Amino acid sequence: MKKTFTILFSLIFVFSSCQTKEKIEDKEDYLRWIGDIEQNNEMDDTEFKACMGDENILQYFHLQEGPMYYGEKPGIQNTFNTKYKPVTGNNQNGYIRIRFVVNCEGKAGRFRILQSDYDYNEIQFDESIVDQLLEITKGMENWEILYGNEKIPIDYYLYLIFKINDGQITEILP
Amino acid sequence: MKNFILLVLLCSLSGAFAQPNCEAYKYFGDTLKYEACKKLEETKGHYQFSKEYQTIVDESLSIDPSFDYAYWAKSIAYLKSGDFVTWKKLIDKAVELDPKSHLGYRGWCRYQFFRDYKGAIQDIEELDSLVDHDIGHSQNGTYHLNIAKGLCYKAIGEKDKAIKIIENQIKLNEEENFIGAYDYLHLGVLYLETGKYEKALEVFKKQSEVNELAENQYYSALAYEALKNHTEYKICLEIAKEHYIRQSKMFDPYTNPMDKIYIENIEAELKTVNN
Numbered sequence: 001m002k003k004t005f006t007i008l009f010s011l012i013f014v015f016s017s018c019q020t021k022e023k024i025e026d027k028e029d030y031l032r033w034i035g036d037i038e039q040n041n042e043m044d045d046t047e048f049k050a051c052m053g054d055e056n057i058l059q060y061f062h063l064q065e066g067p068m069y070y071g072e073k074p075g076i077q078n079t080f081n082t083k084y085k086p087v088t089g090n091n092q093n094g095y096i097r098i099r100f101v102v103n104c105e106g107k108a109g110r111f112r113i114l115q116s117d118y119d120y121n122e123i124q125f126d127e128s129i130v131d132q133l134l135e136i137t138k139g140m141e142n143w144e145i146l147y148g149n150e151k152i153p154i155d156y157y158l159y160l161i162f163k164i165n166d167g168q169i170t171e172i173l174p
Numbered sequence: 175m176k177n178f179i180l181l182v183l184l185c186s187l188s189g190a191f192a193q194p195n196c197e198a199y200k201y202f203g204d205t206l207k208y209e210a211c212k213k214l215e216e217t218k219g220h221y222q223f224s225k226e227y228q229t230i231v232d233e234s235l236s237i238d239p240s241f242d243y244a245y246w247a248k249s250i251a252y253l254k255s256g257d258f259v260t261w262k263k264l265i266d267k268a269v270e271l272d273p274k275s276h277l278g279y280r281g282w283c284r285y286q287f288f289r290d291y292k293g294a295i296q297d298i299e300e301l302d303s304l305v306d307h308d309i310g311h312s313q314n315g316t317y318h319l320n321i322a323k324g325l326c327y328k329a330i331g332e333k334d335k336a337i338k339i340i341e342n343q344i345k346l347n348e349e350e351n352f353i354g355a356y357d358y359l360h361l362g363v364l365y366l367e368t369g370k371y372e373k374a375l376e377v378f379k380k381q382s383e384v385n386e387l388a389e390n391q392y393y394s395a396l397a398y399e400a401l402k403n404h405t406e407y408k409i410c411l412e413i414a415k416e417h418y419i420r421q422s423k424m425f426d427p428y429t430n431p432m433d434k435i436y437i438e439n440i441e442a443e444l445k446t447v448n449n
Contacts, residue, residue, distance in 0.1 A: 030225030035255030059223070061254065061427045072436040095288065097256045118290070120262035159256040163289060171289050174256075174429040 035059075035157060037101060037110040048109030050101060050155040057101060057155045060146070067158070067174045068144040070106065076140075076160070080169055083136045087128050087167035094118050096125060096133055096162045102143040104153035111138060125164065133162055193218075194243055210238035214247065223251040242271035246279070254428065258288055269297075277301035278319050282312040286429055291326040298323045314426070317354050318343050325432050328364060337364050355385050356424060356431065363393055363433045371397045388417035389424050392435050395443065408447045415440050 031038065032055060039046075039054075050057050060067060069076050094117040101110045111134060117123050137160060148154045161173040196211035213234040220227035231248040234241060249264035265283070268276040281297025284290035298319050301309050309319045317325075324339035340361045347353050358381035365374035378394045381387065395410035415437070417423065424434040 030228050032225065033221070033223035034228065034251035035223065035257065059254065064427050066425055066427055067430060072438065073430055074436050074438045095258055097258065099256060114257060114259060116259050118293075120258050122259050157255070161256055161258075161288065173289060174287070 035099065037099065037112055037157070039110060044110050048101075048107065049103065051104035051153070052155055057157060058148075060102075060156050060158045062156070063146055063148070063154075065146070068146060070140075070142040070144050073172075076172055079140060080133075080136060080162075080172060083139075084132055084169055086169075087126055087132075090126055090167060092126050092129055092167040093165055094123060094125070094163075095120075096130060096164060097159050098134060098137050098162075099157060099159040100137070101155060102146075102158050103155045104145065106143045106145040108138070108140070108143050108158075126167070129164065129167055206238040207241055210234045210241040210244060213237055214241075214244055217247065222247075223255070227251075240271055242268040242276065245271070246276060253283055253287055256287070274301070274304055277304070278309055279313055282319065282322055285322055285326055286312070286314075286426070289329070291329040295323055295326045295330075298326075316356065316426070318347060321354060321357055321360065325360060328360075329432070333364055333368055337361070337368070340364065353384055356381075356387075356433070358384065359387060359390050359393070359424075360433055362390070362397075366393055366397050366400075369400075371400045386417065387423055388414045388440070389433060389435050390414075391417060392440055392443070393433075404447075411440060411443050411447060415444070 036054075036057070039048075067073075071078075094115065097114040099112050099114070100108045102108050113130060113134065115123055115125050115130070143158070145153050146156055159174075162169050163171040163173070193215060194211060196208055196215065199205075199208040199211055211234075213230065217227050217230045220230065228248065228251070231244050234244045235248070238244075245264050245268040249261050249268065252258075252261035252264065261283075265276065265280050269280055277297045278301045281294045281301065284297065285294035298309065301319070311318055312322055320343040321340055324336040324343070327333075327339060328336035340357070344353070344357050344361060347357060358377045362374045362377040362381060365371070365377065374397045375394060378390050378397070381390045391410045391414035395407045395414060398404075398406040398410060414435075418435075418437055418440060424431045
């Protein structure tokens with residue numbers, strides 16, 4: 001029963017995520033916060049947990065420390081510069097966002113993808129681009145552990161946005 | 175933990191725009207907008223990301239679908255969560271309904287969150303063509319929008335144009351005694367990148383006087399190195415490292431600002447000095 005409910009809820013979530021236009025115009029059932037990602041056992045690592053519970057996951061900017069990465073931003077850039085193989089010649093341009101949860105142990109999970117062209121219209125990039133970005137992101141074992149009050153490590157949402165020009169990464173944000 | 179979350183949410187709420195004066199809509203006979211505005215007042219105390227906040231905004235928009243402020247209010251959570259698709263649809267509605275009020279904001283966000291340089295330039299220049307008053311500052315107050323526009327021109331390779339725009343705006347800012355936290359630094363980096371090392375050092379000194387930063391010392395070091403002044407090069411790098419460790423560096427809660435440097439950059443230069 002619980003599994004059926006989880007799958008049903010996940011399908012509703014995935015469906016609602018894809019219907020951006022309707023999202024604006026129609027009333028919808030929001031989750032706790034915009035951008036929340038629920039565990040989907042069909043696609044997510046079942047071992048991954050938010051240490052303090054889903055209801056306590058914050059956003060990376062809540063601590064007012066700016067975007068924090070293990071090894072700072074050059075660490076992220078070096079990783080993608082080394083591992084990403086450009087897929088050129090297919091006129092692949094726009095933004096790819098990978099949003100995920102970083103837990104209190106500095107581990108990441110629940111990766112979700114959003115893609116658009118430079119006019120912010122949803123598109124589908126070549127799978128070989130998206131899969132590479134996703135796998136490299138998933139393969140990064142250490143993310144910055146952020147601490148709340150009383151030095152307690154928190155769970156938080158983070159995202160990476162890749163600007164893609166002709167299949168090559170030109171910038172990584174934020 | 176709950177108290178901590180409450181605290182961060184209160185901090186986030188304090189950053190919100192002031193709600194428009196609903197009575198003004200009533201005074202001018204726009205009763206629909208007045209009612210939508212009154213409904214929107216119910217968001218007070220709710221976090222922008224929350225379902226409670228978003229539901230109230232939806233209700234406000236169902237009262238008056240032409241209430242630009244509500245589209246803007248609804249868009250913020252999508253912007254900050256990196257959902258550029260939904261954000262753009264919402265903020266476009268706000269711009270369509272009241273371009274003078276929202277073009278500057280949209281342009282700034284396109285730059286700050288998505289490094290959409292051409293889009294940001296387009297919005298800021300369109301705003302400039304629509305109003306005969308000062309186009310104002312970025313949402314976070316860090317830059318005059320013309321400085322942001324200059325940075326966008328730099329990013330698309332038009333450095334001479336960027337220098338001219340930023341020089342002009344800094345002159346105006348000096349007259350108003352309202353220099354931005356990173357204005358001189360950005361101009362100095364542009365001088366440095368275009369080979370004007372002495373001019374770069376002049377403005378880096380001004381930056382030191384208003385807001386000393388690790389970046390300022392780092393780029394000063396590069397200018398000294400280009401001028402073959404190895405002693406100052408080394409001194410500046412060491413000061414840059416001290417400032418970096420002390421957190422005197424460029425900062426934005428949401429993104430990494432242009433011209434920001436990292437400890438790895440300083441260490442790499444120091445390694446060169448010591449070899």
